[in-house]
Amino acid sequence: MKFTKMHGCGNDYIYVDGSKENIPKNRKPEVVRQLSDRHFGIGGDGVIFINPSKEADFEMEMYNMDGSRAEMCGNGIRCVGKYVYDKGLTDKTQISVISCGKIKYLTLFTENEKVLAVKVNMGSPLLKAEEIPVVAGSGEVIGERIEVDDKEYQMTCVSMGNPHAVIFMDEIAQLPLEKIGPLFENHVRFPKRTNTEFVKVLDRENIQMRVWERGTGETLACGTGACAAVAACILNGLTQEQVTVKLLGGSLQIQWDRKENLIYMTGPAVTVFEGETDLTISGL
């Protein structure tokens, strides 16, 4: 099976042309776990299959490292844009990509025939408890108390197609994410689990963020998480609409255009290497 290893701000996935590989859907979670293993496989935060689509230019089928399917992936969709343009699957610099029934629109920024960065219209944030989903009454979930490991936190919840709990903190560098991350991820109040962003607001235009991702653990960046974090900042009156989100693996430019109620994410996409693997090697 041929694959391309790519990353967006260090959030790295294994990209596979779904039109050329026909792995049965029911085997994909196990294949994803094996390929994502950083010792026995290729290594990555998960696997993204790029498929033909009738509803959009391409389909993104995204799996976390644990084999779970996710509705949306911000760093991933930017790399999908780079993949299809650099491989000549499209010559357009404005393309659409569908994931779990939702279409996103991408603008590809190129240099010497290669995509360097991508701007994505990530759509409108979903803010009602039942849309996240989170158990927290009905209506918006802003500054809601949640108890984790006998400590009380305040969360603001946002869905970008996938669930996010955003926690504002004065310091995030020393946070024991390995300990509290899984407790948030699997908290009983999140019927579909959750991604959790720990955010330090630097000023009205800049924030710093660490993230514990559903199905993967701490990653160097999370595109949907950066969008959710900026939405939460604005809902709490902490920043302006255009924010630079500083993540462990790099920075993303996020804007929530409140008039249009659309969130735009702009950031890099990088190809690391191409490869080929024989699924039988790892005993699949």
Ligand SMILES: N[C@H](CCC[C@H](N)C(=O)O)C(=O)O
């Ligand atoms: N772990 C996420 C999917 C990947 C999101 C992230 N890598 C991004 O760039 O948005 C979830 O299960 O919802």
